[in-house]
Amino acid sequence: MSESRASAAPSEVSQDNAEPEEQIQPVVAVILAAGLGVRFDESNPKQLVQVGGKPIITWSIDAFQSNARVTDILVVVNDRVRESVEAIVGAGTYDKVRMVIQGGVERMDSTEAALQTLADAEIPQDAKLLIHDAVRPFVSQESINGCIDALDTFNAATVAVASSDTMLIAGDLGERKVVRQVPDRDNMFRAQTPQAFRFGTLRKAYDLAAADPDFHPTDDTRVVVDHLPEEPVAIVAGSVTNMKITLPSDVPMAEWIAGSLAG
Ligand SMILES: Nc1ccn([C@@H]2O[C@H](COP(=O)(O)OP(=O)(O)OP(=O)(O)O)[C@@H](O)[C@H]2O)c(=O)n1
Numbered sequence: 428m429s430e431s432r433a434s435a436a437p438s439e440v441s442q443d444n445a446e447p448e449e450q451i452q453p454v455v456a457v458i459l460a461a462g463l464g465v466r467f468d469e470s471n472p473k474q475l476v477q478v479g480g481k482p483i484i485t486w487s488i489d490a491f492q493s494n495a496r497v498t499d500i501l502v503v504v505n506d507r508v509r510e511s512v513e514a515i516v517g518a519g520t521y522d523k524v525r526m527v528i529q530g531g532v533e534r535m536d537s538t539e540a541a542l543q544t545l546a547d548a549e550i551p552q553d554a555k556l557l558i559h560d561a562v563r564p565f566v567s568q569e570s571i572n573g574c575i576d577a578l579d580t581f582n583a584a585t586v587a588v589a590s591s592d593t594m595l596i597a598g599d600l601g602e603r604k605v606v607r608q609v610p611d612r613d614n615m616f617r618a619q620t621p622q623a624f625r626f627g628t629l630r631k632a633y634d635l636a637a638a639d640p641d642f643h644p645t646d647d648t649r650v651v652v653d654h655l656p657e658e659p660v661a662i663v664a665g666s667v668t669n670m671k672i673t674l675p676s677d678v679p680m681a682e683w684i685a686g687s688l689a690g
Pocket residue numbers: 459460461462463464465466467474503530531532533534535536537559560561562563671672673
């Protein structure tokens with residue numbers, strides 16, 4: 428991982444009244460690509476499916492590689508995609524990609540593997556982490572920058588989009604799902620990625636979560652919300668184009684977005 432540039436403490440400011448150097452902590456993007464894609468097609472790893480002429484994971488890595496504020500990238504893979512991902516990142520254009528590491532069975536296991544790697548690399552507790560689904564290829568620079576900025580005020584933030592549908596909270600009545608509550612839509616958002624955290628905050632939340640074997644969150648925000656409930660998680664504006672490719676039927680929409688971005 429790259430070194431952080433240390434700030435000059437007030438006492439170290441040079442006598443010519445030069446401004447103290449701004450402190451820059453590492454901004455580390457973690458690209459999660461260790462899923463099996465069971466809902467897509469296990470025999471055709473969705474991370475590697477081509478949209479707009481390049482693999483889905485390439486779009487995601489490109490987004491962070493091209494952001495001037497991102498200092499380091501860590502890619503998390505499984506055995507099925509490792510060779511292909513290593514070929515992609517080894518092609519020479521990804522000078523921020525430090526490591527390709529092995530993920531785990533569940534998404535949270537893959538995040539945990541990344542946290543352990545970063546701890547072993549002794550990154551500072553206040554380093555900024557941006558955890559991103561490899562299969563959200565069209566993340567905007569505005570959302571990435573919004574996450575980095577939000578961490579100046581909060582220790583946790585997530586990209587999300589306001590729901591344009593009325594949301595229903597359901598329960599079971601015999602075999603049928605029935606509506607139990609209709610929450611106020613103004614407070615309903617759909618979580619996306621990146622999800623951003625100060626390294627020490629996410630590590631603490633994961634350490635606490637480790638004590639609960641029945642905890643199976645589908646995102647990192649929930650790990651903080653459930654285990655560090657006093658820690659506010661800021662919402663950063665996402666977009667409908669920051670879609671997650673989950674099903675084969677998502678591919679035509681992805682092709683359309685890729686085409687419109689190229690246009
Ligand atoms: N053990 C896992 C599970 C998921 N992911 C990553 O988390 C992101 C979001 O997950 P999802 O869309 O659910 O991907 P899969 O887990 O691959 O899909 P499925 O649940 O259908 O198997 C993906 O980029 C996926 O590769 C991961 O790194 N490690």
